[in-house]
Amino acid sequence: MARSTQSGRIERDGMGAVRVPRGAHWGAQTQRALENFRFSALRMPPQFIASLGQIKAAAARTNGELGLLDPAIAVAIAAASEQVAAGELDAQFPLDVFQTGS
Numbered sequence: 001m002a003r004s005t006q007s008g009r010i011e012r013d014g015m016g017a018v019r020v021p022r023g024a025h026w027g028a029q030t031q032r033a034l035e036n037f038r039f040s041a042l043r044m045p046p047q048f049i050a051s052l053g054q055i056k057a058a059a060a061r062t063n064g065e066l067g068l069l070d071p072a073i074a075v076a077i078a079a080a081s082e083q084v085a086a087g088e089l090d091a092q093f094p095l096d097v098f099q100t101g102s
Helices: 028-036 046-065 071-085
Strands: 003-005 008-013 016-021
Touching: 008 028, 016 028, 046 071
Parallel strands: none
Antiparallel strands: 003 008, 008 016
16 A cells, blocks of 8 residues: 655555655556666657557456456556557656566
């Protein structure tokens, strides 16, 4: 569970607590990667990110229809994924293309 602060929020993972900036949609592991790994200035291509959003939206809808995912959660995941597919959240994918593990 994240705890909010003025400059962001505190996220926790297996390595402990880390401060994530206000407005960031990512979690502790992405924040750690941002702070510790600088390989290049290359980012994931927007078309690739959009494709992932389309796939995630379709999977959420399908799993909701099959009863494998709570319908309200499926709708929320699909809506967020459609924002990703539309390019509205490109800034929320800040990692270097070579740091894809986080």
